Amino acid sequence: MKIRYWLLMLGLLGSSPLATAQASRTLDSLLTYLRMHPATDTTYLKVMDKVAIELIYKKADYARADSLSRQMAEVASKAGNWTKLVAAHRNRAAINLLKADYEQAMVFFQKTLETAEQHNLPRQLIYGAMCNLIIGHDKLQHNEEVIQLATRAIEYQERYQLKPRSPLPPRLIGEALVRLGRQQQAIPYYQQAGAIFRELGDERGTAIFENQTGDFYLELKQPQPALAHFRQSLQLAERLQFELLQADALDGVANALRLLKRPAEAMPYAHRALAIAQKQDNKLGTSTSYGTMGQLYQAQLDYPNAETYLKKAIALAEKNGYKDDLKRYTQALADLFAEQNKYQQAYVVQLKNNKLTDSTTAVRTNAEVQRLLAKYEADKRETQIRLLQNERQLQQQEADRTRWQRNALLAGGALLVLLGAATTAWLLNRARVRRLQEAQQIRKQIAHDLHDEVGSTLSSISLLSGMVNDLIAQKRPESAERAIQKINTDARQILEAIDEIIWTINPGNDSLQRVALRLKEYAQPLMESKNIAFSLVDDPGLDHLPISMDVRRNLYLVAKEAINNLIKYSEATQATMRFEHQNNQLKVVIEDNGRGFDVNQASLRTGQQSMRDRASAMGGSLTVQSAVGSGTKLELVVGQ
Numbered sequence: 001m002k003i004r005y006w007l008l009m010l011g012l013l014g015s016s017p018l019a020t021a022q023a024s025r026t027l028d029s030l031l032t033y034l035r036m037h038p039a040t041d042t043t044y045l046k047v048m049d050k051v052a053i054e055l056i057y058k059k060a061d062y063a064r065a066d067s068l069s070r071q072m073a074e075v076a077s078k079a080g081n082w083t084k085l086v087a088a089h090r091n092r093a094a095i096n097l098l099k100a101d102y103e104q105a106m107v108f109f110q111k112t113l114e115t116a117e118q119h120n121l122p123r124q125l126i127y128g129a130m131c132n133l134i135i136g137h138d139k140l141q142h143n144e145e146v147i148q149l150a151t152r153a154i155e156y157q158e159r160y161q162l163k164p165r166s167p168l169p170p171r172l173i174g175e176a177l178v179r180l181g182r183q184q185q186a187i188p189y190y191q192q193a194g195a196i197f198r199e200l201g202d203e204r205g206t207a208i209f210e211n212q213t214g215d216f217y218l219e220l221k222q223p224q225p226a227l228a229h230f231r232q233s234l235q236l237a238e239r240l241q242f243e244l245l246q247a248d249a250l251d252g253v254a255n256a257l258r259l260l261k262r263p264a265e266a267m268p269y270a271h272r273a274l275a276i277a278q279k280q281d282n283k284l285g286t287s288t289s290y291g292t293m294g295q296l297y298q299a300q301l302d303y304p305n306a307e308t309y310l311k312k313a314i315a316l317a318e319k320n321g322y323k324d325d326l327k328r329y330t331q332a333l334a335d336l337f338a339e340q341n342k343y344q345q346a347y348v349v350q351l352k353n354n355k356l357t358d359s360t361t362a363v364r365t366n367a368e369v370q371r372l373l374a375k376y377e378a379d380k381r382e383t384q385i386r387l388l389q390n391e392r393q394l395q396q397q398e399a400d401r402t403r404w405q406r407n408a409l410l411a412g413g414a415l416l417v418l419l420g421a422a423t424t425a426w427l428l429n430r431a432r433v434r435r436l437q438e439a440q441q442i443r444k445q446i447a448h449d450l451h452d453e454v455g456s457t458l459s460s461i462s463l464l465s466g467m468v469n470d471l472i473a474q475k476r477p478e479s480a481e482r483a484i485q486k487i488n489t490d491a492r493q494i495l496e497a498i499d500e501i502i503w504t505i506n507p508g509n510d511s512l513q514r515v516a517l518r519l520k521e522y523a524q525p526l527m528e529s530k531n532i533a534f535s536l537v538d539d540p541g542l543d544h545l546p547i548s549m550d551v552r553r554n555l556y557l558v559a560k561e562a563i564n565n566l567i568k569y570s571e572a573t574q575a576t577m578r579f580e581h582q583n584n585q586l587k588v589v590i591e592d593n594g595r596g597f598d599v600n601q602a603s604l605r606t607g608q609q610s611m612r613d614r615a616s617a618m619g620g621s622l623t624v625q626s627a628v629g630s631g632t633k634l635e636l637v638v639g640q
Contacts (some may be wrong), residue, residue, distance in 0.1 A: 027054045045084040048072040052091045057244070060283045060320065062095045069095070082119040086112050090132065097139065098284060100323035106136040123160050127153060131168045138172050146176040164200050167193035167209065178216065190216070207236035207245055214252045223259035230256055247276040247285050254292050263299035270296055284325070287316040291329040298336055306336055327353060343467040512545050512586065513538070515556055516579050523563045523577070532572055532592075538579040545581060551638065554614040555588065558622070561611050562590045562634050570594030570632060588636040596626040 030051045037044055048068060055065035073088035075081075093108035113129040115121075130153040137145040150169035157165060174189035190213065197206045210233035217226035234249035236242075250273035257266035270293045277285030294309035310333045317325035330353040337346035465487065471480040520536045527534035547555075559577070566575055572594030580587040608624065615622035620638035 027051065027059075030054070042079075042081060042084075045072060045076055045079070045081055048075070049084065049087050049091070052088075056091060056094055056098070059281060060098070062099060062321070066092060066095050082115055082121055083125065086115050086121065086125065086129065089115065090129075093132065093136070097135070099321045102136065102139040106133075106140065109133045109136040123156075124162055127156055127162055127166070130156065131166060134169065134172050138175065141179060143176040143180050146172050150176075165196050167196040167200075167205065170196070171209070171212065175216065178219065183220070203236055204240055204242060204245075207233050207240065207242060207249075210236065211245060211248050211252060214249075214256070218252070218256065218259070221259075223256040227253060227256035227260070243276050243280060244282070244285075247273045247280075247282070247289070250276070251288060251292055254296065258292075258296055258299055261299075263296045267293070267296050283316060283320050284322055287313050287320070287322055287325045287329075290316065291325060291332065294329065294336075295332060298332075298339070303336065303340055307333070310336060341470075343470060347467060512547050512579060512581070515547070515552055515559075516577075519556065519559050519563070519577065522560060526563065526567050527575060530567055532567075533574045534576075536577045536579075539581045545586075551618050554618050555586075555636070555638065558611045558614050558636055559588060559590065566590065566592050566594070566632070569597075572631065584639060586638045588638075590634045591631065593631045596628050596630045596632050598628055599624055599626050 030047055033047050034044070034051065049072065052065050052068045052072065055061045055068065069088045069091040072091070073085055076085040076088055089108045089111040093105045093112065096102070096105035096108065109129075109132050113126070113133050116126045116129045130149060134146055134149050134153065137149060150173045153166075153169045156162075157169075170189040171193040174186040174193065177183070177186035177189065194206075194209060194213075197209050210229045214226045214229035214233060217223070217229065230249050230252035234246060234253060237245040237249055250269045254266040254270040254273065257263065257269070270289060274286065274289035274293065276282075277289050290309045290313035294306045294313060297303075297306035297309060310329050313325060313329040314333065316322075317329065330349060334346050334349040334353055337343075337349060468480050468483050468487075471477075471483060516536060516538045523534060523536075563577075566572065570592045572592035575590070575592040578587075578589040578591075580589070612622045615636055615638070618638050620636060622637075623635045624632065625635070626632040
């Protein structure tokens with residue numbers, strides 16, 4: 001349940017969410033106030049904020065909280081109340097963070113900081129917005145960004161002597177360093193965070209920090225010290241009557257004991273955590289407790305109860321959109337079935353988990369690969385520019401020496417030449433070493449992300465292989481043949497995924513001509529299979545027009561999605577794709593003469609929102625023109 005106490009840190013933008021909720025009137029009385037008063041004054045906005053916080057942190061009613069926060073943002077904007085506009089963005093970020101939609105959470109975290117800085121809000125508020133943005137980077141595991149922004153936040157705090165000091169930036173720097181494999185460098189930052197908590201005399205913050213430290217040791221696969229920190233957190237939380245953190249600490253104790261092979265001892269802690277979550281009507285906590293209990297029953301080989309609780313966790317997570325819990329416990333259920341040699345059931349559940357992974361983790365890790373590579377290319381260009389500047393400076397200095405010291409001794413001139421050459425060689429060598437180190441780091445990152453990309457599909461292949469052996473032993477050759485065909489299909493999908501990643505990162509493909517060619521190779525056989533006459537028209541100048549890796553990848557995925565929709569739904573007999581470049585704009589047009597659809601109504605064609613998001617990410621726009629019986633025209637415009 002780690003994500004819940006992360007959100008306690010969002011109180012940096014104002015008062016603590018839990019403290020505010022506890023000090024407020026009941027939710028019913030707050031809702032009555034909103035119904036009875038006009039949406040105009042500051043008090044109304046304060047009440048809206050309190051209701052949203054109650055719905056988020058105590059009721060886990062994210063749909064209502066998000067709707068209310070949208071209204072709050074509109075009212076605050078009209079009233080010019082920028083502080084409450086920041087609070088509305090913060091609430092929407094918290095909702096997406098709890099739902100594990102980290103990309104969308106980052107959008108609102110960025111808005112909080114931009115709004116605070118644009119309107120010169122109090123420095124403490126700006127600092128809090130920085131900290132919240134660091135949390136977003138942390139959840140996306142943008143380790144370098146975490147370290148850079150957290151360091152900036154610490155410097156900002158010290159420059160303006162903001163009090164009280166916050167332990168969040170050093171704490172997150174420590175966690176980022178751990179993820180980078182630099183555990184020893186992380187320790188001083190953890191110690192600094194602990195010292196700040198003690199300096200503040202903040203028992204609540206100390207209790208949260210102890211819980212986080214327990215998770216730190218769990219991630220390092222060290223359950224014994226983790227258990228000690230969870231117990232300390234639990235003791236403080238019980239003294240403070242801090243029930244939300246009690247549930248987190250109890251769950252932590254249970255998981256530490258499970259890893260220590262003491263599941264029977266762990267079970268009472270898991271039951272207590274579940275009781276608190278149910279008492280608070282906290283659906284996220286309930287889902288997590290169900291999952292923990294399922295894993296504890298599995299550790300005791302009580303498979304029926306393990307299956308029951310894991311299915312409860314999955315159902316609750318699926319109903320409420322808790323993506324992390326849903327993926328975690330779906331995989332746990334597949335592992336449970338495999339442990340019992342129930343390969344058919346394991347395979348079905350594994351397929352479900354694969355779809356979840358494909359729709360979230362794989363997309364995010366691919367995006368991270370592209371981000372890292374783009375960052376590497378930018379840094380490489382900057383290094384080359386600096387080297388050229390240094391070389392020009394050295395050449396100019398040498399020319400000046402030649403002009404003003406024409407009569408200098410030959411030995412002195414030779415010495416200067418040697419010194420310049422040595423300096424240039426040293427600079428070039430240092431830059432070369434740096435580029436090699438960066439390339440090595442990116443290679444490691446790509447290897448890691450490729451592992452994530454294909455891991456779930458390989459799990460399916462492994463389970464199917466186990467099924468084949470059983471089916472052969474049962475003399476069921478037809479079923480065995482179908483399983484083998486599925487293994488072949490999954491293997492081809494892995495090869496296609498890897499081929500697509502390799503094509504994306506290959507610098508030889510950095511031109512629009514290469515994008516057009518690959519799309520034609522992709523579309524042509526699909527069109528022929530549906531008897532669609534297909535043509536591709538491109539501008540001859542595309543061959544010499546460079547394109548960044550990020551734009552190239554998004555452009556390719558948008559066009560590929562459009563082609564898939566055309567093949568599936570259009571019933572067309574003719575289709576055209578055009579690439580045009582004029583007025584510093586790239587235009588991609590895909591047209592068909594198919595049955596069309598009503599663009600104002602929900603369509604069977606999938607991925608339109610995803611395509612628009614990708615177009616927006618490129619700084620472009622996507623328009624779709626269609627009508628029933630009149631074909632469809634999709635137009636993507638990107639500035640160059």
